[in-house]
Amino acid sequence: MTEEELISKKQLLELTGISYGQLYRWKRKKLVPDEWFIRKSTFTGQETFFPKERMLERVEKIKNMKGDMSLDEIAGQVSIFPTEIQLSQQEILDSNIVSKVALSLYLQQKGPLESFEFQPLLFTYLIDQVLETGRVSSDEAKMILDTLFTYYDEMQGKNVEIIFIRKYGMGCCLLRSLPSELYIDKETKVILRLSVATMIEQLKTKLLEER
Template sequence: MEEDLISKKELLDLTGISYGQLYRWKRKQLIPENWFIRKSTFTGQETFFPKERMLGRIQHILSKKDDLSLDELAGKLSDMTWVQKQLLTLEEVRERNIVSSITLERYGQRDRNEHKYSFDQLLHLVAVDLLLGKGELSLEEADLLHHTLNVNRPQFQGKRWELFFARKMGVGFFLQALAPSELVFDEGVRLISRITLDDLTEQLQGKLG
């Protein structure tokens, strides 16, 4: 089961960036070399990218390119330790627009004035908010997702993982597995979404940066 990809043409159309910008950012190592994936299509060889990570990275670059030089931005993107050490209060999460107000109100901690959100807790909120924002799950399913991520947290601490959301006969369920994962479902299962830890970290990094 492959990660969702987006073609170069679709990417340029969707983001409004130019071909020249894309490859300049590549030369500056703002976009990793291994994100440029060559595949054979009926029109010949085309370039594809990991969709969620690429869109998150471009959003981050565009939001910071007026404040930082490309070299400074590349240095910051290559160092992920600062993201993993972040501790934010409820007010800071709200001010930085990490997730929607609906997600924060529903899944925020009760001891709002004292609690600080860790990297993992922020990732869980981002995962729920991402799928809710796409309209891919109900609030009840979002409750289950948030609970599942919290319960599984010790098992996946410090490891790369992927999250799968699927439906069978209208019933939604989640699978969390170490990455990279190769899962095969039966014909009655419809995969709704696949999210990697890298996707979520990319989005969170963009909002924290």
């Protein structure tokens, strides 16, 4: 699988204009996950690198939110932990958080719910994002959902990636706890990769916008 492009700490500070002190204060406040601080050997010794695209997006988001929210409030917004909510099906649809198709698919698999707390809504949002790619069928989306039902609770609090692969027309869903390496044979196609942490952050932003 293709490795994520990295950016060095020096490059990050120069490109974004943030200071060394700001960066490590954000780390202490959990605005930036510990696993994004990647130590690697270089010709000058040990240096710190970050996943480039995700880190640049996170710095921009923190800068934009700082005017209206405290660092603790921002940390709650970008953390991978659930927030307390309770929404009816109609409230979810009226807010355009997920599509009717995704909501219907979730309820087919799980059964009727009077209201949605964060995790059921997150699963529905994940399936909505999966279907939007156009890369998987409804049956394959159900397979992803069943995998989440079975294993996600064991991975709560971890940085999880959903990977859907296909070989000879047969699909398979994997949940991967990052950081970890994954090797697959050349005949297996990676259909999609989805960061659950990113989806949690997006969902929290949508919920915040609807308040």
